[in-house]
Structure formats: C-alpha cells, structure tokens
Amino acid sequence: MDQIFSTYEDKFLKNGLTNPGAPLLGLLDARLSWNKDDIACTVLEKLFEHLNMNSLVFSQPAEPYRSIVEYLAETSGGTIFPSDCETRTFLHDLPVSFNFSPESIISALKERKSVIIPGQGIVTYGTVGMEQAYVTFSSVCFACFVKFFSDYLHDIKHGKINNRRQNLFDLLVKKLEPAPCFKGSLMKGPFDSEMSVYQAIQEAGMLTVEHRLVDSYFGNISFCYNDTLYISQTGSSLDNLQGCIDPCPLDGSSCTAITASSELPAHLKIVKNTTNKAILHGHPRFSVILSMDCDIENCQCRGQCHMKCPHERFVGDIPIVSGEVGSGPYGLCNTVPEAIKERPGVIVYGHGLFTAGQTDFNRPFKNLIKIENNCREEYFNRVRSFRRTGQ
Amino acid sequence: MYGWCGKISKINLCDHTWDIETVDPEILKKFIGGRGLAGYYLGKKITLGWDDPDMPLLIFTGPLVNTRSPTSGRMTIMSRSPLTGTVGDSSVGGSFGTELKKAGFDGIIITGKSPTLSGIEIFNASIHVTDAGHLAGRQTGYVHSLLKGKGSAAVIGPAAENGVVFSSIMVDRHFAAGRGGIGRVLACKNIKYITVKGTGTTKIFNSQDLKSAREDVFRLAAASPVLLGEFGISRFGTGALYDLMDARRMMPTDNFRQTKFSQASLMNAHAFKKRYAPKKSGCRGCHILCKKITKNRTPMPEFETMSHFSALLDNNDIHTVVRANRICNEMGMDTISAAATLACFSEISQKRLSPNEIVSLLVDIGKKRGVGTALGRGAAIYATRRGSSDLAMTVKGQELPAYDPRGAYGMALAYATSTRGGCHLRAYPISHEILRKPVATDRFTFNGKARIIKSSEDLNAVADSLTACKFIFFAASLEEYAKIYTAVTGVKTSGQDLFKTGERIYYNERIMNAANGFSEKDDDLPDRFFTSPGYKNESINIGPIDRKAFLEARSNYYVVRKLDKKGMPVPETAKKLGLDVF
Numbered sequence: 007m008d009q010i011f012s013t014y015e016d017k018f019l020k021n022g023l024t025n026p027g028a029p030l031l032g033l034l035d036a037r038l039s040w041n042k043d044d045i046a047c048t049v050l051e052k053l054f055e056h057l058n059m060n061s062l063v064f065s066q067p068a069e070p071y072r073s074i075v076e077y078l079a080e081t082s083g084g085t086i087f088p089s090d091c092e093t094r095t096f097l098h099d100l101p102v103s104f105n106f107s108p109e110s111i112i113s114a115l116k117e118r119k120s121v122i123i124p125g126q127g128i129v130t131y132g133t134v135g136m137e138q139a140y141v142t143f144s145s146v147c148f149a150c151f152v153k154f155f156s157d158y159l160h161d162i163k164h165g166k167i168n169n170r171r172q173n174l175f176d177l178l179v180k181k182l183e184p185a186p187c188f189k190g191s192l193m194k195g196p197f198d199s200e201m202s203v204y205q206a207i208q209e210a211g212m213l214t215v216e217h218r219l220v221d222s223y224f225g226n227i228s229f230c231y232n233d234t235l236y237i238s239q240t241g242s243s244l245d246n247l248q249g250c251i252d253p254c255p256l257d258g259s260s261c262t263a264i265t266a267s268s269e270l271p272a273h274l275k276i277v278k279n280t281t282n283k284a285i286l287h288g289h290p291r292f293s294v295i296l297s298m299d300c301d302i303e304n305c306q307c308r309g310q311c312h313m314k315c316p317h318e319r320f321v322g323d324i325p326i327v328s329g330e331v332g333s334g335p336y337g338l339c340n341t342v343p344e345a346i347k348e349r350p351g352v353i354v355y356g357h358g359l360f361t362a363g364q365t366d367f368n369r370p371f372k373n374l375i376k377i378e379n380n381c382r383e384e385y386f387n388r389v390r391s392f393r394r395t396g397q
Numbered sequence: 398m399y400g401w402c403g404k405i406s407k408i409n410l411c412d413h414t415w416d417i418e419t420v421d422p423e424i425l426k427k428f429i430g431g432r433g434l435a436g437y438y439l440g441k442k443i444t445l446g447w448d449d450p451d452m453p454l455l456i457f458t459g460p461l462v463n464t465r466s467p468t469s470g471r472m473t474i475m476s477r478s479p480l481t482g483t484v485g486d487s488s489v490g491g492s493f494g495t496e497l498k499k500a501g502f503d504g505i506i507i508t509g510k511s512p513t514l515s516g517i518e519i520f521n522a523s524i525h526v527t528d529a530g531h532l533a534g535r536q537t538g539y540v541h542s543l544l545k546g547k548g549s550a551a552v553i554g555p556a557a558e559n560g561v562v563f564s565s566i567m568v569d570r571h572f573a574a575g576r577g578g579i580g581r582v583l584a585c586k587n588i589k590y591i592t593v594k595g596t597g598t599t600k601i602f603n604s605q606d607l608k609s610a611r612e613d614v615f616r617l618a619a620a621s622p623v624l625l626g627e628f629g630i631s632r633f634g635t636g637a638l639y640d641l642m643d644a645r646r647m648m649p650t651d652n653f654r655q656t657k658f659s660q661a662s663l664m665n666a667h668a669f670k671k672r673y674a675p676k677k678s679g680c681r682g683c684h685i686l687c688k689k690i691t692k693n694r695t696p697m698p699e700f701e702t703m704s705h706f707s708a709l710l711d712n713n714d715i716h717t718v719v720r721a722n723r724i725c726n727e728m729g730m731d732t733i734s735a736a737a738t739l740a741c742f743s744e745i746s747q748k749r750l751s752p753n754e755i756v757s758l759l760v761d762i763g764k765k766r767g768v769g770t771a772l773g774r775g776a777a778i779y780a781t782r783r784g785s786s787d788l789a790m791t792v793k794g795q796e797l798p799a800y801d802p803r804g805a806y807g808m809a810l811a812y813a814t815s816t817r818g819g820c821h822l823r824a825y826p827i828s829h830e831i832l833r834k835p836v837a838t839d840r841f842t843f844n845g846k847a848r849i850i851k852s853s854e855d856l857n858a859v860a861d862s863l864t865a866c867k868f869i870f871f872a873a874s875l876e877e878y879a880k881i882y883t884a885v886t887g888v889k890t891s892g893q894d895l896f897k898t899g900e901r902i903y904y905n906e907r908i909m910n911a912a913n914g915f916s917e918k919d920d921d922l923p924d925r926f927f928t929s930p931g932y933k934n935e936s937i938n939i940g941p942i943d944r945k946a947f948l949e950a951r952s953n954y955y956v957v958r959k960l961d962k963k964g965m966p967v968p969e970t971a972k973k974l975g976l977d978v979f
Contacts, residue, residue, distance in 0.1 A: 035845050036953035058855065058896035060848045095616050098876075116891035118876065133852050134829050135845060137836040240622050241833045254628075259667045261628040261637040262644045265833055268620045271627045333626060334619030 007033055011041035014063075014136050021221060022068055022183075023147055029065035033136060052108035053131070057115055061132040063139040070181045071147040074154045077174055079124040086122070088149035089156075090294060091312060091357035092224065095331055097145055120146050141241075144221045148289070152356075154178075155295045159385065162392045163301075179386075185379045186217040186290075188372065195284075195366030200253075203231045207251055210286060210367035211244035219374050220244060220288035225358065226267035228285045229367075230277040233257070237266045237273055268332040272360070275343035282346070282362035286370040289358035290378035292385050297326045297353045299388065311355050312336075321384055324377055326353045351377050399602040400460030400886035401425050402503045405438075406524060408517060410509035410586055411450065413526040420503065426888055427975055430459030430503055432486055433862035433902040435475040436909070438506055439484065443909040447477040447485070448585045450510040456551070456591070457504035458494040459864035463599040465607060466881050467614045467873075468866035470495050470681035474551070478577035479585075480562045480734070480775055481794040481818040482913055484906045485577035488822075488861045490680030490688075491569035493549040499595025511587035514558075518547060519593040529589040534558060536727040537567040540590055548594025554729025557584035559765035561773040563734035563796070567726055571688065571696045572680070575731035577795065577817055578775075602887030610880035614873045615684070621872035623832050624685055630868065631677070634689040635700035636666035638827075642704065645831060645840075646932045646939050647804025649797070650708040652740035653790045653923075656801045656931030656939045658708035664715055669697055672715060685868065698722040698732070701821075704799035705736030710743065710750055717752035721759055728763030734775060735759060737796030741776040742768070745785050793818030793919050802922060803931045803939050805830040805840040810950050811850050813920045814958075816906035822867060824853035834871045843946050847953035855899030862902060901974040907958070908966045908976065917964040920951060 011031050018024040031041040034054050040047055046064055053062060066072055078086050079102045086100040093099070101114040102122045111129055114121035119142045120130045128146055132138025158175055161167050167175075192213065193206040211227050214220050225244050228237035235254045242250035254263035254270065256278065263270060273285050300311065300319065307314050312328055313336040319326040325345045329338025338354050345352045350373040351361040359377055363369035403422070408415040420434075428434040435455040445452045454476045461469035472494030478485025497505070500521050507517070516529040532540055537554040544550045549569055557564035557580035564580030565573045574580070601607055618624050625631045630638075642648040643661035650658045658664075669675070669689075675697045679686035689697035698706065698718055702725075706718040725732045739758055743750050750758070761769025771779055776796050780789035790797050795818030802809035807826030815823040826849065830840035838849065856875060860867045865878060875892035883890055910919075927947070931939035955962060959970040971977075 033845070035848050036956040057893050058852050060845060060852070095620055098613065116893040117879075132836070134835055134849050135838055141836065239833060239837075241836055258628075259665075260662065261633055261640045261666050264623055264626065264628040264637050264641055265831070266622055266626070266628075268622055268626065270622060274627060330616060331620035332622070334615070337619060 007039045010136055014140055015041065017140060018065070018143075021144065021215075022218070023071070023144055024065045025068050028068075029063055031136065032062040034060050046106075049106060049108050049111070050129070053112060053115065053129075056108070056112050057131065059131040059133055061136040061139045062129065063131070063136075063143050064127055064129045065143070066127040067147050070178045071151060073174060073178060074150045075122055075128065075147070076124055077171070078150050078154060079122045086150065086153065088153040089298065089356060090149055090152045091331060091354070092145050093149040094312065094356070097142070097149065100146055100149065122146070148221055148291070151291055152294050155291075155385070156298050159295070159299055159389060162389060183218060185382055186219060186375045188213070188217060188375055192367045192371055194368065197229075197231060197366070200231065203229050203236050204251055206367055207236060207238070208247045210371055211238065211247045213371060214286065214288050214374065215243070215245035217375065219290045219378060220358075225288045226269050226273070227287065228273045228277075230256070230283040235274060235277055237263065237270055239265050240267050269338070271333050271337065271339035272342045275339055276346060276362055279343055280347050280362070281364055283365065284363040284367050284370050285360065286362070286367060286374055287358060287360045288374055290374065290381070292382040293353050293359040293378050294356060296321055296381045296385055297355045297357070312357075315355065321353065321381055323349065324351050324353055324380075325349060326355060329354050329357070331357070353377070398422070399600045400464070401430065402498060402501050402599075404502055405504045405506060406502050406519075407506045407508070408524060408526070410507060410511040410515070410526065410588070412509075413511070415524045425460075427898065428902060429859065429862035429898060431457050431471070431862040431864040432473040432475065432488065432858060433898070434504060435473050435486065436484065436902060436905050439475055439477070440905060440909055443477060443484070444912050445477070447479045447482070447582055450586070451508055452477055452582070454507045454579075454582050454586065455504060456493075456497070456507075458498050459862055460886050461863045461865060461881065462494045463498035464601055464885050465611060465682070466865065466885060467611055467618070468680070468683045468685065468869045469864060470683060471864040471866060472497065473861055473864065474566060474574045474579050476579060476582040478579070478795075478817065479581040480578035483793055483818055483910050483915060484816050485579050485582075486817060487566075487574035487576050487579055488864065488867070489566070489568050489572050489574040490683075490866070491549060491572035492681040493551055493568050493593060494864065495681050496549040496593045496595050498599055499597045500593055501595060501597050507586060507588070509586065514587050514589050516589055517591040519591070520548070521595050521597065532589045537729050538570060538727050541567070541570040544590060544592055547592035550590055550592045552590040552729070553580040553583050553588075554727060554763065556728040556730045556763040556773070557581050559763065559773065561730055561762060561765075562775050563731040563738070565725075565729050565731050567729055571678070571690065571726070573726065573731070575733065576820060578731070580729050601885055603884045606884035607881060610877060610884055613877050614869065614881070617872040617877065618685065618869065621834070623834065623871045624868065630687040631685050633666035633670060634675070634687055634697055636669060636697065636703050638700045639665045639703055641831060642800065645804055646937050647801040648704060648708045649790075649799055649801045651711050652709060652744040652788065653797070653801060653925055654744070654929070656804055660713035661708065663713060664703065664707040664718070666703075668715055669703070673697060673719070680866070683866065685866070687868065695719065695723065696726065701799045702732040702736070705733060705740070706755070709736055709740045709799070710755060712750070712752060712755060714752040717755055720756055724756065724759045724763070728759070730759070730763060733798050734796040735762065737790060738762075738772050738776040738779060741780050741789050742772055744788050745780060745783050787924055790923050790925070791819050792922060793915065795819040800827055801931055801939070802926050803942055806843050806942065806950075807838065807840070807846045807850055809922060809926065809942055809947060810843065810846050810954060811853070813922055813951060814850060814854070814954055816903065816910055823857060824850045825857065825867060826850060826853060828853070828871055832871060835874070843950035847950050848957045851954060851957045852896070854903050855896050857899075858902040859895045859899040862898075901976060904958070904966060904971065904974050905976055907960065908971060911965050920964050922947070
C-alpha cells in the first residue's frame with residue numbers, strides 16, 4: 007500500500023494537481039488503509055461502507071484549479087456542466103455538495119464519479135484502483151479550467167462579467183504557468199530500429215507531459231516504422247510508456263492493437279493517407295478553449311458542435327474540426343486525417359490538438375507548443391478586444 | 398407496469414398444464430430479472446438433484462429486454478448444473494428473450510418430466526406442449542429449420558439426449574447457452590425444443606431519458622477500442638482477443654502445460670477473416686454485432702473455441718477449428734468443455750490428436766460411441782476414472798476457458814470463486830488485467846484483487862439480470878445503466894444501488910452452492926498452476942502461481958464477500974442483503 011500511496015502522491019504533485027502533502031488517499035482490499043492521519047478519515051470511511059469502491063482521493067486542488075473549482079461550485083446551483091469532450095464522454099457532469107457529511111457525499115457519488123465540496127476539496131473514487139480516482143480528479147481539474155476560461159470569453163462578449171468574476175479572472179491570469187517553451191531537440195529520425203522507435207515515442211511522451219501539454223492520462227502518440235504503427239495503449243500515461251506501446255501491423259494481420267489508444271483509427275488513416283509517420287495528440291488547454299469559441303449565431307448545428315460542424319473554422323492556419331472520441335459515425339477519425347493534410351496540426355472541437363511529422367517527433371512536438379501558444383495569445387487578444395471596447 | 402411484464406409462466410410437464418404467477422414488484426426490484434430472478438426461484442429447489450423432475454429449468458429475461466436499451470437482447474437459462482452440481486446458468490443472446498417479453502412473460506419455469514419427447518410452443522399467452530418424437534436424435538440445425546415461423550427457438554441436440562453432461566441449448570441456431578450442461582436438464586425433462594413468439598410491447602417509463610442515456614452508452618462504446626475500435630470485437634468477433642492472449646503469453650496450450658502456442662499467428666482472427674470472409678451478426682438490438690457468420694450461414698468460432706480447438710489441442714489446422722465449432726453446435730455441446738475434455742484425454746493418452754481425430758471424437762461424444770461415452774462425462778470424471786484427476790483442468794468440475802491463470806492473477810482468483818465453476822465471465826478480470834478497462838491493473842499481483850473480483854462479480858450479476866451484454870461494460874458502467882434502468886422501469890436507483898443488488902444476487906448463489914456442500918475446498922485451482930511454469934524468455938516469465946499468495950487473496954475475498962473463513966455464507970450478511978433463506 008505504501009508504494010501505491012507514494013506513487014500517487016508524486017503524480018498529484020508532479021502534475022500540479024495538488025500541493026505537497028495535500029491529497030488524502032484511501033485504499034481498501036480486505037482492510038482499509040490511509041496514506042496519512044487526517045480528521046476527514048472519519049467521514050470518508052463511511053463512504054467505503056456504503057459505496058462499491060476500493061480507492062478514494064480527497065484533496066483541495068492546487069492553484070489555479072482551487073480558485074476555479076471553488077468559483078464554479080459556488081455559482082453552480084448544485085451541478086457543474088462542462089462541455090469539453092472528456093466530461094461529455096466520461097464524467098457527464100460534476101456534482102457539488104455543500105456540506106462535508108457522509109450522507110451528502112454518498113448521495114452525490116452514487117450518481118457520479120466525483121463530488122466537489124466548496125471550501126473542502128474534491129472527492130473521487132475508483133472501483134478497480136487508485137488510477138481511476140487519480141484520473142477522475144485530474145479530469146475534474148481540467149474540465150473546470152476549460153469551462154472557466156471558455157465561459158469567461160463567451161460572457162465577456164455578451165457583457166455578462168461581474169466584478170467578482172473579473173477580479174478572479176485577473177488573479178488567475180497572474181497565476182497561470184508561463185507559456186510552454188522548448189529550445190532543445192528530440193531524437194532525430196529516420197530511425198533504424200524498433201528500439202529507437204520505442205525510445206523516441208517515450209521521449210516525446212515524457213516531454214509532452216513535462217510541458218503540461220496534456221494531463222498524464224490524456225493524449226496519445228504513434229510512429230510508423232517498417233509498415234507497423236507503434237502506438238501508445240489506451241489509458242496509458244504519456245510520461246510512463248514503458249511496456250505500454252502496441253505494435254500494429256498496417257496490413258491488419260494481428261489484433262494485438264486491440265489495447266491501443268481509442269484514436270488508433272485516426273492515427274492509421276493519417277499514416278496511410280499522408281506522408282506523416284509521427285503523430286502526437288495532446289489536450290493543451292487554450293487550444294481546447296479556443297476551439298469552443300464560435301461566433302456564428304443561429305447555427306443549425308448549435309449544441310452538436312462536437313459531432314458535426316457545417317463551417318470551416320480556423321485559428322490562424324490551424325483548422326478546427328468536429329469529432330468524438332474513437333470510431334463511430336461522428337468519430338474524429340472521419341475528420342482529422344483529411345484536415346491534417348499539408349497542415350502542421352488540427353484542433354478537435356472541445357477535445358485537443360493533433361500534430362504530425364514525417365521523420366521524427368521534433369516537428370510535431372514543437373508544433374504542439376507553437377499552436378498552443380498561438381491559441382493562448384489569441385485567447386487573450388480576443389479577451390482584450392472586448393474589454394477595450396467595453397462590449 | 399413499466400419494463401417488466403410482471404408475469405411468469407409455470408409449465409408442469411407431468412400433466413402438460415401451465416399457469417401464470419404474478420410476481421411481487423418488490424421481488425422484481427430485489428432481483429431485477431434474468432439471472433437474479435431465476436436464482437430467486439431456483440433457490441427454493443436447489444437441493445434437489447439436477448435430474449429430479451421437480452428441479453426447475455428457468456428461462457428469464459430482464460426489464461431492459463424488448464426496449465431500446467443498448468445490448469439488452471439477452472436472457473438467462475438456469476437450473477442446477479449436471480456438470481458441476483452448482484448453480485448452472487448461461488446468459489444467451491439471439492431473440493428468444495425479446496420474443497418471450499413480447500409474449501408477455503418475464504420468465505418461464507419448467508418442472509416435471511414429459512412422458513415422451515416433446516416441444517413447448519409459446520405464442521403470446523398460449524402455450525402448447527407438442528409431440529417431438531420424430532426429432533429424437535436430430536441435430537440442432539435440422540430442428541431449427543423445421544421450426545421456422547414459430548418465432549425464436551431454443552433447441553437441444555443429440556448430445557443432451559445421449560447424456561453428455563456439458564450439453565448446450567442452441568438458441569436461434571447460432572447462440573449457445575453453453576456452460577454447465579444446461580441442455581442435459583432439458584433432455585432429462587424430455588423436451589427437445591421451446592419456441593416463443595409474441596406481439597406485445599414493453600412499456601417505457603420515460604422515453605426521453607432512455608434516449609439520452611442510450612446516447613451516453615453509444616458515445617462510450619464508440620470510444621472503446623475493444624468494442625468498436627479498429628481491431629475490436631465488432632470487426633473481428635471475440636476472436637480479436639486471440640493475438641493478445643498470445644502476446645501476453647497466457648494462451649492455454651497442450652492442456653495448460655504451456656502458455657505459448659507457436660502457431661498462433663496463423664490461427665488468429667485475421668486468418669479466419671481472410672479465409673472465410675464472415676459478415677457481422679449479433680443479438681437482437683445490439684449495435685456491436687460481435688458474432689461473425691459466413692455467407693453460407695457457417696458461424697465463426699468465438700475466441701474460447703478458437704483458442705481451445707487450436708492451442709489447447711496443439712492443432713494448427715484452421716478448418717478443423719471451424720468444423721469442431723459446427724459439430725459442437727449441431728450436437729449441442731459446450732465448445733470449451735468439449736475441447737478441454739479432449740485435451741485432457743490427449744494428455745492422459747499421451748497422444749497428440751490429429752485434426753480428423755478431433756472431429757471424430759467430438760462426433761463420438763455427441764453420439765455416445767466408443768470412448769466418446771466416457772468423455773461425455775466431462776474432463777474431471779474422465780480423468781478421475783483414469784486415475785489421473787490432476788490432469789483435468791477444471792474448477793468445481795467445469796473445464797477452464799482460454800485464459801491461463803498464471804498470466805493474470807485476478808483471473809486465477811475469479812476462476813476459484815466463481816459460483817458456476819471454471820468460468821471467465823463471472824468477474825472477467827481480463828477487462829482490467831489485459832484490456833486496461835476501466836484502468837489497467839498489474840496482472841501479476843493479488844494485491845487488491847479480492848475486492849476487485851467481488852465488485853466485478855456483483856457488476857456482472859447485474860448485467861445478467863437487466864439483462865445487458867457484459868461486453869458493453871468494457872466501455873460503460875452501472876452509472877450509465879442505472880439511468881437506463883430508471884428510464885425503463887421508473888424505479889429510482891443509482892449505479893451504487895445496483896451494485897448492492899448484484900451483491901444480493903451473487904450471495905444468493907453462494908448460499909445455494911453451500912446448501913449443496915460446496916465450500917472453501919472447492920474454491921481452488923488445479924495443482925498444475927501452482928507447480929509448473931507456463932512460459933519463460935528474456936522479457937517475460939509466466940511462472941507458477943505462489944500458492945500462499947493465492948490462499949491469502951482467497952481469504953481476503955471471503956472477508957470482502959462477508960463469508961466465513963471457510964467461504965460459507967453467514968445469516969447476518971444474508972439478512973442485511975434481504976435474503977431470507979436461512
């Protein structure tokens with residue numbers, strides 16, 4: 007148990023999700039163990055008695071998430087409804103409990119995977135392991151961040167920002183991490199062995215996480231070598247891909263890639279239909295936020311932007327396309343491969359950013375940073391333009 | 398009433414009469430339907446012998462059946478297993494469950510014994526027991542072809558009539574209620590077939606909520622590589638798992654003497670697809686469509702069948718696998734048990750079986766000829782009679798499926814604790830240990846597995862009771878299905894409430910098994926898995942399982958399941974779960 011606790015304490019800290027020593031972690035097999043003594047244990051123990059779960063996280067998130075989550079929770083009326091892809095697909099919505107009682111928390115967790123308790127923190131749980139609770143916690147932070155900045159941009163255009171929100175926005179902007187920057191170089195292709203392909207994928211995955219271009223759980227990465235696509239497995243952490251890369255022969259002669267990322271169909275189409283061999287997919291926040299900023303009024307597809315968008319949309323020269331996770335008639339595998347032809351990258355509405363390169367991960371990784379930074383700059387340009395004009 | 402019909406039909410074969418029982422709504426809420434509700438009714442008779450005329454055979458659907466709920470076109474057939482003596486049940490697809498609901502029944506309970514071989518024909522509220530003497534010894538495909546126009550059909554083959562204890566019931570020609578020998582129970586009642594056809598509809602409490610919850614499930618399914626991905630089961634059938642089991646070095650080979658089959662790359666789902674070009678098919682109302690059938694209506698083998706009729710028997714002839722599958726379906730035999738029994742025979746005889754021998758032995762078993770008669774008793778009894786009980790790879794007498802437990806320790810524990818003997822589906826830990834869903838767990842540790850297995854058993858008990866396909870839970874969870882259940886039935890619930898119901902259903906099965914003398918000694922694996930390695934090279938070592946760690950995990954499981962130290966149910970837990978059987 008101690009090993010598991012210390013692994014996840016490190017993960018929370020490394021990914022900027024909590025402050026040092028903050029997360030309270032509980033694990034139950036035949037007996038219940040906690041990572042530390044905490045007054046909250048008395049309340050949270052009851053969750054294990056009443057809910058089918060084997061792991062629990064309770065923590066205040068680190069800034070800027072903490073202020074964002076607090077604000078959204080207090081103004082939510084009981085449930086937060088983010089509209090990013092991860093929430094829509096996996097979490098659905100984020101319930102809020104206004105008191106830290108077992109009954110109230112249990113009632114929320116009976117319906118959903120997390121509950122936000124204003125002034126206290128976020129509770130998440132897993133039925134299979136701590137990884138579930140960690141991923142949910144991370145998703146809640148990501149979803150709230152994206153929602154706050156998306157809503158702000160939307161509302162400032164419509165003159166709906168009150169003083170409290172404005173002050174919070176100004177404060178949060180000051181607390182934002184600096185824009186990612188990378189001046190080094192990744193392993194140079196062309197690669198001459200399977201081993202170097204694995205190393206290149208792991209290196210690019212690690213850097214993507216280090217530069218906060220994706221939360222640890224999200225995103226995927228692949229490289230095509232000798233008619234085989236090497237791709238990260240579903241649910242794998244990009245900063246820990248050892249043993250989590252599936253070889254997928256392009257001729258379809260083996261199904262071992264059944265455990266590959268949900269976005270395998272999109273990766274396969276890209277390498278088959280373009281000259282690209284290296285593909286990187288992250289969820290950089292301002293790319294996601296900006297993808298949801300659309301001024302087209304009375305659009306016939308309003309509310310279905312994640313599935314079908316009848317308009318050609320761009321941030322600079324980067325297209326924004328619709329598409330849901332994985333396959334299916336509205337899957338992003340139907341939009342991204344075509345859109346990425348001759349482009350450095352493609353943003354998927356409310357979801358994330360795909361970049362690609364021909365020989366190694368230098369171009370896709372640097373483009374991931376560049377596009378995200380352009381989106382970040384553009385976001386604040388748009389905000390500034392409305393603040394100036396006072397609209 | 399929404400979702401349920403609220404009625405079950407009780408058919409007495411002794412005098413060919415039937416009556417209708419109205420089910421208490423509280424019982425429906427407590428046991429849902431399908432496996433849960435069948436278990437509720439079976440519990441009253443569980444100590445009878447499986448061949449006692451009063452032992453019921455139960456066919457139950459669930460509240461989601463005959464609605465637009467995703468993957469809900471299934472049902473459970475249950476009785477006491479002739480193979481194991483435990484609870485014996487199979488969840489089966491096709492359209493029988495849907496037709497039964499349309500006919501106005503949540504389930505049927507068949508007791509007694511018909512004086513002569515008969516068929517049961519149900520059309521809405523009308524039930525007839527008809528003479529089926531002319532079908533004696535006939536294969537299932539032939540019988541199905543004669544029953545065209547009578548709706549959905551459940552049929553036994555000659556194997557059941559000839560006493561094979563792993564006989565199946567074939568539904569709509571291609572869907573097998575395979576495990577536990579449930580077909581033998583029907584044969585013992587002198588019933589060759591049951592048909593059902595209905596014209597009714599199922600009332601939905603809130604169609605809009607159902608639509609919304611359906612969309613959530615579809616979105617999750619589309620995001621699932623295993624279900625609808627490039628190499629998922631929708632495209633390749635369950636055989637898509639074949640390469641993965643080989644890659645993880647946990648493919649049972651040579652009667653579980655090894656875990657790596659050298660010819661695997663030639664016998665995978667891609668090879669079947671290339672050779673037979675099958676089309677998608679599946680249960681009624683399912684959008685995944687994992688069943689694969691050729692143009693001339695030959696069904697492709699499921700993963701377990703593919704693996705056991707190749708690796709387990711060291712057979713590298715792909716056509717033999719297809720033939721073996723067809724023979725088992727036509728004879729009405731469970732493919733897993735049939736292949737594993739042949740593998741046991743092969744090891745005891747110290748003789749590798751040729752493709753022709755595999756085929757002819759299967760026919761001999763089905764027709765009760767030569768050595769086939771002895772093999773028709775299953776691997777455990779056959780091996781014991783040959784003085785080699787240690788060579789039967791069974792748990793509680795049921796032959797093990799195609800996941801070697803040395804390659805996934807959760808699977809090891811799940812095999813041992815399964816209430817129907819050697820079964821992969823009660824907890825299906827392959828989901829997280831291999832397929833990484835909902836998240837990946839370490840397959841080489843028992844740490845934490847006791848609770849995970851218990852939780853998965855409860856989940857699958859709910860899935861089998863709603864009824865929904867267990868595969869959809871690679872993507873969705875009870876969180877989404879609770880919304881569906883409420884939308885259909887109007888009964889307010891949550892995913893967590895449904896877990897509690899699953900716990901009740903599973904505990905009831907433990908109680909039934911305990912009543913027939915099953916205890917800790919039966920929750921165990923064959924010695925081979927604790928003493929012999931499966932495979933080893935520079936990068937992977939599939940060694941024997943540490944018995945001490947296994948026993949500790951099993952003890953933990955008993956604590957988590959709230960059983961006593963011997964794995965026996967206790968009255969306090971039963972009472973808390975609302976089971977008044979003590």
